Amino acid sequence: MRRSLKKMLRPGEKKEPRDFVCLGVEDHKDNSNDFKVVFEGNKCGLQNFVKKQKRLKKYDDVNASPLHHAAEEGQVELMEMIVNESSCEVLNVMDDYGNTPLHWAAGKNQVESVKFLLHKGANPNLRNCSMMAPLHVAVQGAYNDVMKVLIEHSSTDVNLEGENGNTALIITCFTDNSEAMQLLLNKGAKPCKSNKWGCFPIHQAAFSGAKKCMEIILKFGEEHGYSRLSHINFVNSGKASPLHMAVQSGDLDMIKMCLDNGAQLDLLEKGKCTALHFAATQGATEIVKLMVSSYSGSSDIVNEVDGNHETLLHRASLFDHHELADYLISVGADIDVTDSEGRSPLLLATASASWNTVNLLLSKGARVDIKDNLGRNFLHLTVQQPYGLKNLHPEFLQMQHIKELVMDEDNDGCTPLHYACRQGVPVSVNNLLNFNVSIHSKSKDKKSPLHFAASYGRINTCQRLLQDISDTRLLNEGDLHGMTPLHLAAKNGHDKVVQLLLKKGALFLNTALHFAAREGHAKAVSLLLSYDADVVLNKQQASFLHVAIHNKRKEVVLTTIRNKRWEECFKVFSHCSPTNRCPVIELVEYLPECMKVLLDFCVMPSTEDKSSQDYHIEYNFTYLQCPLEFTKKGAPVQDIVYEPLLTLNAMVQHNRIELLNHPVCKEYLLMKWLAYGFRAHVLNLGSYCLGLFPMTFLVVSIRPGMAFNSTGIINETSDHSEILDTKNSYAINFCMILVLLSSILGYCKEVAQIFQQKRNYFLDKDNAAEWIIYTTSIIFVSPLFIRIPAYVQWQCGAIAIFLYWMNFLLYLQRFEKCGIFIVMLEVIMKTLLKSTIVFVFLLVAFGLCFYVLLNIQDAFSSPFLSIMQTFSMMLGDINYHDAFLEPYLKNELEYPLLSFVHLIVFTLFVPIVLMNLLIGLAVGDIAEVQKHALLKRIAMQVELHTSLEKKLPLWFLHKVDQKSIVVYPNRPRYSRGIIRGVFHYIFCPHETRQEIPNVDTSLETEIMKQKYRLKDLGSLLEKQHELIKLIIQKMEIISETEDEDYHSSFQDRFKKQQLEQRNSKWNCVLKAVKAKTHSLKY
Incomplete structure (x- = not known):
């Protein structure tokens, strides 16, 4: 039945009217006109309404049917016509709120409509959407x-649950409604x-004051x-009796x-409270008096306690x-x-600022x-x-037993002054x-x-405490x-x-800067440094930096970098601490953006015009x-190793x-390159060329495939000798x-590097290439002493000459002009x-397929x-004419299609x-490739200088090292000169000197301007605030702001300003006047 109702009464479903409701009413009228006949109730209209049966399913804005409106208006005759011409389901049709026609009739007190329905x-x-039945x-x-x-109807459930x-x-x-209650009880409610x-009903009657x-x-x-x-002492699920409910409502008659019917005063609800506790919480004095006077039990009802032992x-x-x-x-x-927390009524009243009760209890002799x-x-x-104490009557402050409490301590040893x-x-x-x-x-x-x-930033309190001190002992006592x-x-x-505190003479000791730095209070750090605070190390060998x-x-x-003592701060560190190293190294690892600012401070341009020669x-x-003196001094004392180029190596590492x-x-x-790096690298390159150029001359001068020795060239194919060209x-x-000699020297160099670099030597693939070069070169020239087959000799020669020139590129990458391109090539x-490794399977797939289809061809x-030919075709050498077209024309293709x-x-x-994809992957992100190539090239330079400085003597480093340039x-x-200029252009770093960005860029400069303006406004507001305080003191007006000593946290000030802005601007004046009146009263 519900499903049919829902299908018939779909919310929002509207059909176009096709007939007339009554004579003279056109089809395009508003939907509200369809229900006018219900309210008029004339017989002609009713008959015409019923004849148009399609109107019986018309609904208004809340999906109420004509039967709803007829029931609400009491139109029984119309209701009968609607019901007779419709199915029985129309009786229980619901509107958008779940109300049936019976709900509408009951809500309008239409008795006849209810009877009919x-x-x-x-x-x-x-029940409707609010769980209410008619x-x-x-x-x-x-x-x-x-x-x-x-209730007279047989199917009505008088105990049906409604809302809540x-x-x-x-x-x-x-x-x-006593009459309704009696009727319901008679019907079995x-x-x-x-x-x-x-x-239960008795609880609701007590709460609502329903005495009947x-x-x-x-x-x-x-x-x-x-x-x-x-019955009067029945309890609900919360164990509250009707008396508890009556006290909550405050109805004295109920x-x-x-009480007249025997309600018990000592019944405890779920929170262990009596009805008297409820009344006492409300401050209902008359109710308390009534209940206390009516109590005839033997227990001390006035001192009855609740679950918290509160009376x-x-x-x-x-x-x-x-x-x-x-x-x-x-x-x-x-x-x-006392209650469960040990609080007497006096303590509880004091904690909740109930000053009237506090003064009353003190006057009654409560123990303090x-x-x-x-x-x-x-x-x-x-x-x-x-x-504070101004809330108490003055006579109480003169009592001796109250004065004795001023030095009393709590469990933590704190006196009232501490609080x-x-x-x-x-x-x-x-x-x-x-x-x-x-x-x-x-x-x-x-x-x-x-x-x-x-600790809590109470500036006014600190001023008052320090007002009368004669020494600085209190300032410098530690906890x-x-x-x-x-x-x-x-x-x-x-x-x-x-x-x-600094003005009053506080000493710095060792850790004031540490705590300010740890919490990130830059202004406090700047203030301490400006007052010449010592930069020292704590127990962990760490400075504040x-x-x-x-x-x-x-x-x-x-803030430390911009301070005038910044050089001093960076020099304070322990050489023996494994965790707190030099602050510069720590900056590189943890705060590189701050390290950049430090490097900017190391650039000092002159005051001359930028276009001037000077x-x-x-x-x-x-x-x-x-510094070199640190290296010389520190290393022998303890196991301290100072790597050369320490900061640059840290930059490369991170x-x-x-x-x-x-x-x-x-x-x-x-500077390092010009001092010794260039010379050392050119020397190393020259020694390498002693093997490269003779090897190149041999390969070019002797025809490949010929066996040769020191006396002549022997053709293995003809077995006769040809005398060498004299x-x-x-x-x-x-x-x-x-x-031969250069290869032997190369072996010696590589062995020395093995002892020097140890395990790291075998992780460098370039060392393996050099071993192959020297080995194949010796085999190539070994016919000087022994006889070797020509094919072995010339294969080793091919490998040697190839790796010789490829390795020569690695030597050239040390030079900035061409090094960047070599590193980019490698990347x-x-x-x-x-x-390519991923796509090699594609090459195998096509190669094997071509082998099956074209195996009659030699390629x-x-x-x-077939795979090699496919690889060649991948590069563009498809050879379409010879491999496909000509065999097809000659009918030599077995599977042409x-x-x-x-x-x-x-x-x-x-x-x-595939080829475009590979090229795109290789060179698509050229900026990223350049970035990695630049990093690797600089890393190689740093590694070169680091290894060289480890080998060079200290006196030479003292001679060439410079602290500034x-x-x-x-x-x-x-220096000028064509040959020298070309040499330096090729082998020395060619720099396009870019302008050093200033520490304060245009945006940073503007931000700093705004910051200084805000500081000026803040100082101006502080001066105005002090002036207003002086004016208020002269006028003898006491403001609440004088009694509150909040710490100067910006966040708290901002929140307070937001809260104060919600009130009227005259609130502070009214509060001051009230405070003045309050002080005069006492």
């Missing part, structure tokens, strides 16, 4: 006549059925064997009714119900009882020496609140100091009140961990407090290499290409001897080989030859797609 078979138990709707609207009709599980019987309690909250319904329920219970005493006086004190507290004390409430579980007394809690300093309440600090409290008192962790004030107030302020970034670098505090490092740039190399490209690094490498025989012998070749006669198809596929895949960009770098 029930008679026709409407379901009275259908019976619930009728009860909620107090339509008792409709309700009578519904409320039955019709519970709903009658909402409006105290169950008063023991609860809603989803576990409440309450009486009916109690009588009904008596009739069914439940006495009033037991509470009296519950009624605790509840009244918590919410400052002082009148109720006064009454409870008058009827015997224990004024000093009681402590909670944390060891805090009444005074500890008082000084934490705004206005006031931590919370930043200057008024409380002033009051406590007036009691002659010692500011040198220490907590268990050896912290004084000044430690707390400095249990050796932390002074200055350390704590620097650690938490309270720069104003740091400045105050190490701490900042390891914690990635970029702002701290940049314009020069000085490059400082101090931070690129460990791939810092942007640092290696910095002009300072380039000039440093150029003109060239001596030159050939000489060259053979040179090749691109690696990329090409990696991709494809074997699988190997498949052969041509395979050729087309091969041409598309290999020469076009001055370059004149507008003058020629090298």
Whole structure:
């Protein structure tokens, strides 16, 4: 039945009208006109309406049918016509809210419509989207006549649950509908059925103040064997009795009714609270008086405790119900009882700022020496609140037992002065100091009140504490961990407090900079450095700069670099520490962007005009290499190894290409190259050429395939000797001897490198090439001494001459002019080989297929030859005429169609797609290739200079090493001369000297301008703030801002400003006036 209803009443389904509702009504009228006949009710209209049966399925905006509207208006005759001309399902049709026509009729108190619908078979138990049945709707609207009709129907469920599980019987309690309740009870409604909250009708009646319904329920219970005493004490799922519910509603008459019927005052709900606790929480004095006066039990109901062991006086004190507290004390409430946390009513009232109750309890003689579980007394809690001790009556402050609390300590050894300093309440600090409290008192962790004030940034409190001190002992006392107030302020970034402590004479000791650097407080670091703080190492052999670098505090490092003491800061480190190395090396590894700024500071251009011949740039190399005296001094003492070019090697190790490209690094490498690198490399290249050029002369002068020795050339094929040309025989012998000697020297060099480099030697593939070169060269010239077959000799010669010249390229890559191209060639070749390995299977596939199709041809006669021919075709040598066209014309192709198809596929895949793909992979990202090639070339230069410096004597390095260099960009770098110029152009670095970007680029300069402007505005606002404070003091206006000593955190200031902007601008004036009135009152 539901499915048919849903199909008939699909939401949003609208059909075009095709007929008339009544005479004279056109088809294009609004949909609302279709229901006018329902409201008019005339007989003519009704008859015409029913004749047009298609109108019976027309719906309005909420998907309500004509039957809904007819039931709502009480048009029984029309309802009968609609039902008779429709199916029975129309009786239970639902609108968009789930309401049936029976809901509409019940909601409008249409008794006749309800009777008709029930008679026709409407379901009275259908619930709408709010889980309300027609019976619930009728009860909620107090339509008792409709309700009578519904409950008289045999199919109506009087115990059906509605919204939130409320039955019709519970709903009658909402409006105290006693008549409806009686009818429901007579029809079998169950008063023991609860809603989803576990409440029975008696609980709802008590909460709603439904006294008539309450009486009916109690009588009904008596009739069914439940006495009033037991019924009135029924509890719900939360174990709350009707009396608890009545107290929550605050209905005094209902509470009296519950008490008159025997409600128990000592019943505990789920939270172990009695009804009296609820009343005390609300501050309902009259209700408490009523319940206390009506209690006749033997227990002390006034001092009954809840689950937290809180009494009624605790509840009244918590919410400052002082009148109720006064009454409870008058009827015997224990004024000093404690709860589960050890708090008396006085402590609880103080912690919640219930000052009326606090003054009342003090006047009643409450004990002030009681402590909670944390060891805090009444005074500890008082000084934490705004206005502090000013909230108490002056006469209480003169009591001796209160004055004795000022030096009382909690479980952590903190006095009330410690609490006031931590919370930043200057008024409380002033009051406590007036009691002659010692500011040198220490907590268990050896912290004084000044430690707390400095740690939390309470600038006003610090000023007050330091106002009367005569020495700096308090300033420089350390806590249990050796932390002074200055350390704590620097650690938490309270720069104003740091400045105050420094002015008052705080000593730096060893770690103030460390804590400021670790937390990233750059301003505090700058302030400490400006006050000449010593840059020292901590127990871990780390300076403050190490701490900042390891914690990635970029702002701290940049502030240090820009400080005038930056050189001093970078020189402080331990040579023996394995983790805290030289700060420059740490910068390269952790903060390369800061290292770039440091290198920028090493570039010092002159003040002359840039186009002048005298314009020069000085490059400082101090931070690129460990000084030679450190190397000489440090190495023998301990196992300390200072590698040459330490900073550049770190840059290579961590791939810092942007640092290696910095002009300072380039000039440093150029200085090393011109000093000894160029000479050493040319010498090495010259020794290599002693074998290269004679080997080349031998290969060019002697015809390949001929066996030769020192006396002549022997043709192996004819077995007769040909005498050597006397003109060239001596030159050939000489060259053979040179090749032999250079190869032997090469062996010696390689053996020496094995002992020097050890395992690293075998990881370099270039060393294997040199071994092959020397071995094949010796075999090639060995006929000087022994007889070797010609084919072996000339194969070794081919390998030797090939590797000789290929290895010569590796020697040339040391030179900048041609080295970059050689390195790029190597990188691109690696990329090409990696991709080719993947596609070799494609080559095998086509090669074997051609072998099957074209094996009659010589080029494809074997699988190997076929694959090699396919490789040649891949490069473009397809040989279409000889391999395909001519055999096809001569009918020599065994599989012509498949052969041509395979050729087309091969041409598309290999020469076009594959070759372009390989080329694209190899050279597509040329910028990335250049970047890696540049890094590798510079890495090779660094490696060359590092290995050379290890071998060169110290006196020579002292002679050629330079700590700085001055370059004149507008003058020629090298001496004049055509030959010398060409030589330097080819073999020496050719540099296009680019302008060094200034530390402050245009964007950075603009940001710095805005930063300085904001600083000026901030200082101006601070001055105005101080001026306004002076004006307020002169006018004797006390503002809340004076009583709050918040730390100067920017985030907290910003949040506070946002909150203050939501209120009126006059709020501060009103608060000041109220504070003035408050102070005059006392």
